[in-house]
Amino acid sequence: MSSSPSRHADMTPRHRRLISNWLFVLCFMLLGMIAIGGVTRLTGSGLSIMDWQPVSGIIPPLSHAEWERLFALYQTIPQYHLQHEGFGLEGFQKIFWAEWIHRFWGRLMGLVLIVPLAWFTLRGMITRGLALRLFLFFILGALQGAIGWFMVASGFRPDSTAVEPVRLVLHLSAALILYVAVLWTAFSIRWPDPQPVASSANTRRTKLLVWAGLGLICVTIIAGGFTAGTHAGFVFNTFPLMDGHLIPADYSNLTPFWLNWVENKAAIQFDHRLLATLTALTIGAILLVGLRTTTLGSRAHNALMMLGWAVLIQYALGVTTLLLVVPVWAGAVHQTFAAVLLGVMLYVLHTLRGASTR
Known part of the structure; x- marks a missing residue:
């Protein structure tokens, strides 16, 4: 890259x-x-x-x-x-x-x-x-x-x-x-x-935030894989609380503690929710900084707008899938659109190849 x-x-x-x-x-x-x-x-x-x-x-x-x-x-x-x-x-x-x-x-x-x-x-x-x-x-x-x-x-x-x-x-x-x-x-x-981009504090922040967002998307998808593999999406089908709690009461039931991340359904679903929310907030920060940076060029700005719509759609799909208790159509679309969001983030990064992070 x-x-x-x-x-x-x-x-x-x-x-x-x-x-x-x-x-x-x-x-x-x-x-x-x-x-x-x-x-x-x-x-x-x-x-x-x-x-x-x-x-x-x-x-x-x-x-x-x-x-x-x-x-x-x-x-x-x-x-x-x-x-x-x-x-x-x-x-x-x-x-x-x-x-x-x-x-x-x-x-x-x-x-x-x-x-x-x-x-x-x-x-x-x-x-x-x-x-x-x-x-x-x-x-x-x-x-x-x-x-x-x-x-x-x-x-x-x-x-x-x-x-x-x-x-x-x-x-x-x-x-x-x-x-x-x-x-x-x-x-x-x-x-x-790559399109040459004038170096500035905002361009550097935008590219660093994009890298952070890309990493978060990847980790969130992995967490989603564990959610699917353990059928954790079929429990706690309310949002934003889980059985009346922001953090489920049985989050840390298993020992050693790290087992909760891959075997405890309550912890797995909470982690997926938390990572998805952090991803959405990070993309919000990318848009806030990137769209105000005129030196990025029109292709990068268009890519950022696509990214904003993509994360809104994916987050809404995730909540819908949860509330409907994972019907086949919603689960499949949510899983697939995660890859679409990843692709859009990759496109944003590609448009910023000419922007230095130093």
Whole structure:
């Protein structure tokens, strides 16, 4: 994330638009993947496919006998007996299709990345360095599939109906790392040269606050992953108080104390609320300082306005999801828009590449 002139400036404007648009499409697909992942989690669909077949798994069951075989396999795990016993083959097919679409979408993204990458490389439209970076993204995407199976396998434990929260957070974090890497690359190709910004106290404060806001968004998303993984969103469904208290009475029930942050539902939900509020306040400070700084330029100012609207929408989605006791649609939209907010913050940072922090 350097502010130095980009090597992408050597590409023709037409090629920059074409390649950046392709990468933006990949980013939208990643957002779709995050949304589908939210649906599979909230509907309990993630454990319906009991094996991991990276290539042959693209073909769904084609016969009644195959459906029966897969359903019989699913009936051997605890989730079926503890959560779905008696829902029949038709019910199994519903959760199977949700998980199959999730995995199919990941494979489709791999094709959307690797096929154009090979074409652009053979045509000499991208540099060797960029081709290697994009191929690394393909490897990271494949690794993400392996992490997904590592997560799913944790749900086959005795007396378990869901995956381990830590593995869920790892899977979500890996997806967001890939999303950030692809999105930053797309921004850098589309706008290769940073706009020079006159150094001032306000420009320095704005950029430092943006970095702080970016860090807070990342930590808040991780906290949200633990909220989802422990089902902490289904308790204390009031706002702003939690069972009549600002800080829940059983916040520190577990010992050692740090266990409360990853296992205590009251503490996990409170931490997510607190981090979300700190993020919103930090973004408010960014807007307060940045919009008064005329030297930032119009693109940066427009990006800051987008950031303000994005955080308002995301905070409202979070409160709505909580008050409605996490319906599938609200949970999935809230999870997905967290990545949108992260992307907008990344765009703001990209527009400020020419602003010094010294």
